[in-house]
Amino acid sequence: MSVDIDHIIQKSQEACASAGAKLTPKRKNVLVVLLSSPIPLSAYEIAERYKTRFNESLPVMSVYRILDFLIQEKLVHKLETASLYVACAHIACDHQHETPQFLICDRCLTVKEIGIKKHIMLELARSIQxxxxTLAHQQLELHGLCARCQNDSR
Structure with missing residues (x-):
């Protein structure tokens, strides 16, 4: 999977600006670290990769604050079941997004983000009501094996 990081960063800066927020250099660099990773990362792993990539230390507490901002701006998702972070797969999209659902491979840790149709989430919300x-948020995370890991098992 090829990721045009420059294009995604540009779209991220535009999204932040339209929301009245600013994608500072450190926020941008944390997002670059996540975009460059094939798997979700912990805050500690982000801090390590940040130091390696940008030759600058970033305290883990600062990483958490930056992640909170990036989550608020819908640029990053926190995988609650694993306490890991992943860049949103739809940052550069120009369409309305559905509720995210994450398919997490328990073997290789890759994550596939897919959307759940609004009518399905409304029906689920009615059932829960x-x-x-009361739901705090509607993110769904499903664990299993990706196609590659299934093929490797055969």
Whole structure:
């Protein structure tokens, strides 16, 4: 999978500017680290890769603050079940996004982000409401084996 990081960063800067936020150099560099990784990363792994790539230390607490900003701006997702972070697969898209669902390979740790249709999420929300439960957020994470790892098992 080829990723045009420069194009994605440009789109990210435009999205932040239109929301009245700023993609500072350190925020941009953290996003570059995530875009460059084939697998999701922890905040500590981001700090390590940041230092290697940009020859500059970034404290882990700063990484967490930056990740909070990037999540708020919908540029990064936190995989709650693994406490790992991944760049949004739809940053450079010009269409309305659906609710993200993450397919996480338990063997190679790759993540595939797909969208769930709005009507499916509404039906799920209605079902949940009948129980009296209130959702904090609607992100879904499903674990299994990707096609490559399934083929390697055969």
């Amino acid at each position: 009948t129980t009296g439960f």
